Amino acid sequence: MTTDNIKEEKTESLNFLEEIVEQDIAEGKHEGRVHTRFPPEPNGYLHVGHATSICLNFGLAVRYGGQCNLRFDDTNPVTEETEYVESIINDVRWMGFEPTNILYASDYFPQLYGFASDLIRKGLAYVDDSTAEEIAALKGTPTEPGRPGPCRSRSVAENLDLFERMRKGEFAEGSRVLRAKIDLASPNMIMRDPLLYRIKFAHHHRTGDDWCIYPMYDMAHGQSDSIERITHSICTLEFVPHRELYDWCIEELGIFPSKQYEFARRNLSYTVVSKRKLLKLVNEGHVAGWDDPRMPTISAMRRRGYTAAAIREWAKRIGIAKRENLVDLSLLEFCVREDLNKLALRAMAVLDPLKVVITNYPAGQTEWLETDNNPEDPNGGTRQLPFSQELWIEQEDFMENPPPKFFRLSPGTMARLKSAYIIQCDEVVKDADGKVTELRCTYFPNSKSGEDNSGLKPKTTIHWVSAEHAIPAEVRLYDRLFTVEDPANDERDFQELLNPDSLKVVENARLEPSLAAAKPGEYFQFIRLGYFTPDTDSAPGKPVFNRTVTLRDAWAKAKV
């Protein structure tokens, strides 16, 4: 290792969780073992927030030679489904991580039942017959202590008997719960005799009808961590008050001492991630589904053309801390462009076609021109583009009365056709309404790309496709779903904040013929327009492309 490397390593800064992990390793805690877990509840699709959590938990394991389990926190049968389990596993793998184990909290139900019984035997849990309202009323408020209910003083034997009969299904749903007996006066509301088990006669996606009592989060999560000998159990800030209970359970049960650490969830501007709001977007038809490319779900980002590497890099760059945040969407877009710039194959596509006729080019002739697949990749290779007398160019690349800084085509000016010839605009053809329908141009035969000796220096290069050879396609242009940075914290109605232009469908795009074979999962840059990927709606002979993200566009900015 050189001095430079040492210096670099020294200056690299760690986030607070990496510091904790490194300190634990240095102290030989758990024999230096690092074992994390990603614990989604299978009640919906994973979104960007989960993506950063995946990167955090799996990333820590990878970085420190540890392990990371994927554990489904499936303790509430009424909201959870196998469909979600499958999509979550798929999303985790797509993100680029392979779980050490794929586990389910529901597999621990027998053990968890035993833990609860242990607490009862220690006099630390009791069966409460009160209604939800009664329990809430006796819990007090943050400023007033709670008061004991009539069941709090039940004997261990009675509690054991009642709890067993709860399990046997002798009591009606909602009629009794098991509660920890801790401290009704605790300033931490979570410690005021928290509920541990409730009765639910519901079919569970894995355990079927084996159980009619299900553990609450606090009776399942930490215990599952402990069973799996998780060393660092990382969760979001809203669980901070639960840590006291997490530790209490582990202490009283005398089980493996997993430790909980909390970080601030990362929020992304111009979107929402609350399950309720995402559901509303889907149900009210504001988007086409959970994987509509405008959604912040992992499946939607994948469909839109974001790469897992870009999302991982984004998570790395925004870092990790404990303060509230709203990460600017532009950083995610930067990461997506950065990755795609390296790997996307360049292609020519015209979204808003304007006909160009090269008057001095032989009608019916086709010439195949070589062009780079990716100028950023020396091994990217080349392909052939057909050139002919009639072409399509972008409407935007022509202006009859251009402003001063416009240096594309206008009457009398020249432009280079990318990888082809320099043309000059001689004549503008209009329809009865005065709309420009065609440009009649001449080309300079000695200006062919790669062998140009014309001496001409046009101010710009524009993209084009040969009219005869182009294939038609639908192209979907996406923009941010909301018009405000932080829709979740806006007092206005959800509805008012939606961006009416979040989707623009281009029905009549013209693509270079090589794009006919493109498949979802492949990445392209339509030159000068942005990054695009085939959508899953594509059908043979009817390709559909999604715009992942535009290119940075200095001209667009200069115009406004």
Add this chain to the structure above:
RNA sequence: UGGCCUAUGGUGUAACGGUAGCACAACAGAUUUUGGUUCUGUUGGUUGAGGUUCGAAUCCUUGUAGGCCAACCA
């Protein structure tokens, strides 16, 4: 009004008592057969008030602001 968490450029994040740095964004320039990429530069910051110290973003006190907690959700 009880407890807990958090405050560093527009945004995100470093600096662990010793020169406030990095990235994105913004702006300017160079290069460019993508108004892309790449390269260079510029603007801009420690929540207020006290205190400790030779020296404070950092430690202490006290304000202020934001967030979380009284689900048979996780």
